[in-house]
Amino acid sequence: MALLEWGDGYSVCDFCTAGRLDLIKTPPIYDFVHKTLPEFIGCDVARVTTGAREAKFAVMHSLAKENGWIVMDANAHYSSYVAAERARLNIALVPNTGYPEFKILPEKFAEIVENTKKKGEVVLALITYPDGNYGNLPDVKKITKICEDYDVPLLVNAAYAIGRMPIKLKDIGADFIVGSGHKSMASCGPIGVLGMSSEWESIVLRKSSKYKNKELELLGCTARGASIVSMMASFPAVKERVKRWDEEVEKARYFSSKMEEMGIIQLGDKPHNHDLMFFHAENLYELSKKSKDGRFFLYRELKKRKIHGIKPGLTKNFKLSTYGLSKEEIETVLMAFREILGIA
Amino acid sequence: MALLEWGDGYSVCDFCTAGRLDLIKTPPIYDFVHKTLPEFIGCDVARVTTGAREAKFAVMHSLAKENGWIVMDANAHYSSYVAAERARLNIALVPNTGYPEFKILPEKFAEIVENTKKKGEVVLALITYPDGNYGNLPDVKKITKICEDYDVPLLVNAAYAIGRMPIKLKDIGADFIVGSGHKSMASCGPIGVLGMSSEWESIVLRKSSKYKNKELELLGCTARGASIVSMMASFPAVKERVKRWDEEVEKARYFSSKMEEMGIIQLGDKPHNHDLMFFHAENLYELSKKSKDGRFFLYRELKKRKIHGIKPGLTKNFKLSTYGLSKEEIETVLMAFREILGIA
Secondary structure (H helix, E strand, O other), X not given: OOEOOOOOOOOHHHHOOOOOHHHOXXXXXXXXXXXXXXXXXXXXXXXXXXXXXXXXXXXXXXXXXXOOEEEEEOXXXXXHHHHHHHOOOEEEEEOOOOOOOOOOOHHHHXXXXXXXXXXXXXXXXXXXXXXXXXXXXXXXXXXXXXXXXXXXXXXXXXXXXXXXXXXXXXXXXOOEEEEEHHHHOOOOOXXXXXXXXXXXXXXXXXXXXXXXXOEHHHOOOOOOOHHHHHHHHHHHHXXXXXXXXXXXXXXXHHHHHHHHHOOOEEEOOOOOOOOEEEEEOHHHHHHHHHOOOHHHHHHHHHHHOOOEOOOOOOOOEEEEXXXXXXXXXXXXXXXXXXXXXXXX | OOEOOOOOOOOHHHHOOOOOHHHOOOOOHHHHHHHHHHHHHOOOEEEEEOOHHHHHHXXXXXXXXXXXXXXXXXXXXXXXXXXXXXXXXXXXXXXXXXXXXXXXXXXXXXXXXXXXHOOXXXXXXXXXXXXXXXXXXXXXXXHHHHHHHOOOOEEEEOOOOEXXXXXXXXXXXXXXXXXXXXXXXXXXXXXXXXXXXXXXXXXXXXXXXXXXXXXXXXXXXXXXXXXXXXXHHHHHHHHHHHOOHHHXXXXXXXXXXXXXXXXXXXXXXXXXXXXXEEEEOHHHHHHHHHOOOHHHHHHHHXXXXXXXXXXXXXXXXXXXXXXXXXXXXXXXXXXXXXXXXXXX
């Protein structure tokens, strides 16, 4: 009846005997981190982190040197940039091709690595696959080859890939891969995954001199509590849905083509290869200018039709994803846009 | 009906317009972080972090210099030590007084700061208040005065204080204070709090050069999602329970005195000032040697009596807390120990 306990939050720590999160066997965190995850993302070594940004920072902080540089694509998530600043790295950005495709080209990546090497040591490169704005999937294998040629380790930020689409670090050939539990792996609460090839284990997962089993970059343990349990609980469904990726791409392409028929332009890769899409809608913008809702026009019009998810205040440019929507739902959304535009 | 969304985990990010967690007004995270928390822990500036250890690391990483030192008490949680190693600081430990009290004395703290200053710059000192083993509360005001005299900023690790007992950074006079949401603030999932005096804001909460409102050490945002919401939901109850701290201390002292009557020694401060207690039980150990359960003897005997919380495998030395137990529950636990010892 009576409870004697140290803390009062739910915590998997209560089950911990070996003194490290990833070694806990009940619930089976050990198997998940050391077998299931490495197999799923095709890497030698995996860990869970408190988030994708924290995973990126752990790698950057491990590899950072005074006056060191990182090369990253200009489509990178802000947290990649901020993590690099926190790690006190100098940052060189690989520009995209601009409107309307915003592509990151391998030859441009090579050029920036080449130029940056003249300024100092490039300790790491980062490519966003796909980016969170356009949902563009750059030619990551070519970029890996370039980084290899320049002897620069490469981190693939796959926050919108792992858990949505099939992706394996070994197929890509890069050094590190980062995923996001709450963004793409149906986890509750912030949690990230970090995968790497075994050659980096002793550097990124170096241990405390005093607490022999504690990994410094993970501060001993990371996603303590409900987040890791929810990731494990969702995993079987996530593993299954990844197999249906072709259908998701097909749906996205269909949706994009129908939006373009309405005069709304899909930016980024075309044909598109991912469910994340960025649309540019001059026609909606013109309508919004005449509406009393102003820049909340699109948000309110969609909300009226029970369609949620577009950020309030965006009408001219907006992002959306067709992930997991049924064909009927896709049609409902398309019809809503047609209605709003008065072409239904 | 249809959902268009970027991620699929629940996230307060959906409500974010200003681009930083602590600025979100619905749910009222802004008020919680900028008014409620600073008032509660008596500091100028507060933030939530992904955990107490991440808060400590953020401060250490901000203040670290090449060949810099940190002085911390030997009763520090392992994560304080690991965070300092991660921040590439040299570490000097202030020894405790050893068995049976394990106290950290201010004069010893002064001596170690003095000696360490001869080796290099001491960029930070850390005192654990209370520590998680003995529940000892060192004379933190004296230690603050010493650090002031040596011009060394002081971080108070109050992971087992904030949310349990009244504590305010301004009363102590130190520079930083760290709390733990899941350990002592009834939050679900890992979350920490970091408080500081305003002079440190521009250093520890320095912003990105490119993303002007993103704080580097927090990687933009920290405890995204359910953790912060659960901390806010629990806060009114936490605020109330802190007012009953005197009763908690009284209960702990009563429990300790009754345990000692059974020949079980309470280590650490005496009379005790906190609900966390460490017991040394030679008599239970002797019994366990005759039992087939061996070192799981105490765990199993308590479990039989529906008392949970002691770590499996500990019999000679064990920690427990009387926090939140009713007087009847305290008696139930005491009776269980008497029964196990055969003196009921």
